Amino acid sequence: MKKLVAYYSLTGNTKKVAEAIYEVLPEPKSLTPLTEVQNVDDFDLIFIGFPVHSHSLPYKVEAFLKNLPSGKKIALFMTHGSIPGTRLSMEAMEQALVLSGGNKVLGSFSCRGKVSPQALEVLGKSPEHELWTEMAVTAASHPDRHDLEDAKTFARLVMLEANQ
Numbered sequence: 001m002k003k004l005v006a007y008y009s010l011t012g013n014t015k016k017v018a019e020a021i022y023e024v025l026p027e028p029k030s031l032t033p034l035t036e037v038q039n040v041d042d043f044d045l046i047f048i049g050f051p052v053h054s055h056s057l058p059y060k061v062e063a064f065l066k067n068l069p070s071g072k073k074i075a076l077f078m079t080h081g082s083i084p085g086t087r088l089s090m091e092a093m094e095q096a097l098v099l100s101g102g103n104k105v106l107g108s109f110s111c112r113g114k115v116s117p118q119a120l121e122v123l124g125k126s127p128e129h130e131l132w133t134e135m136a137v138t139a140a141s142h143p144d145r146h147d148l149e150d151a152k153t154f155a156r157l158v159m160l161e162a163n164q
């Protein structure tokens with residue numbers, strides 16, 4: 001089974017999680033920024049990672065999901081500044097799940113990701129970002145080693161599902 005870990009990451013948090021997932025996958029496997037993926041048809045199982053941007057999916061991730069051929073086995077992972085379980089962090093994953101409707105989603109994983117103090121200061125001034133930027137202060141140490149261990153366990157579980 002050929003595996004692809006495709007990630008979209010502007011400041012490196014989602015990339016760290018992607019690398020942790022990639023590390024525990026057996027060969028054959030590939031790790032590629034989502035914008036550089038050539039041909040998804042080459043792969044049987046695709047992990048797709050993204051950050052939450054303005055409560056939703058970054059546009060490029062939305063386009064990638066919309067263009068996926070149906071019937072693929074996929075797994076989704078996400079990083080976000082807001083507190084886990086709040087609507088602010090869940091909406092983007094829900095959106096990704098809806099867009100993945102034609103595919104077999106074997107699992108999803110999310111953890112927090114830090115936002116630079118400079119970005120927090122600028123974004124926090126806009127009413128649209130006020131709520132999550134308040135929460136994001138406590139995301140400053142994430143993804144931490146526990147998040148990365150959890151991501152590895154998630155990847156192993158997805159592999160078990162994929163092999164069934």
Ligand SMILES: Cc1cc2nc3c(=O)[nH]c(=O)nc-3n(C[C@H](O)[C@H](O)[C@H](O)COP(=O)(O)O)c2cc1C
Pocket residue numbers: 008009010011012013014015050051052053054055056079080081082083088089112113114115119132
């Ligand atoms: C422009 C921008 C908008 C963001 N919007 C949200 C948001 O709506 N909700 C949230 O929880 N986090 C938000 N974040 C925080 C990111 O989701 C978080 O820092 C993520 O880990 C970044 O991943 P990356 O380093 O892979 O790009 C935003 C970050 C940026 C830069």
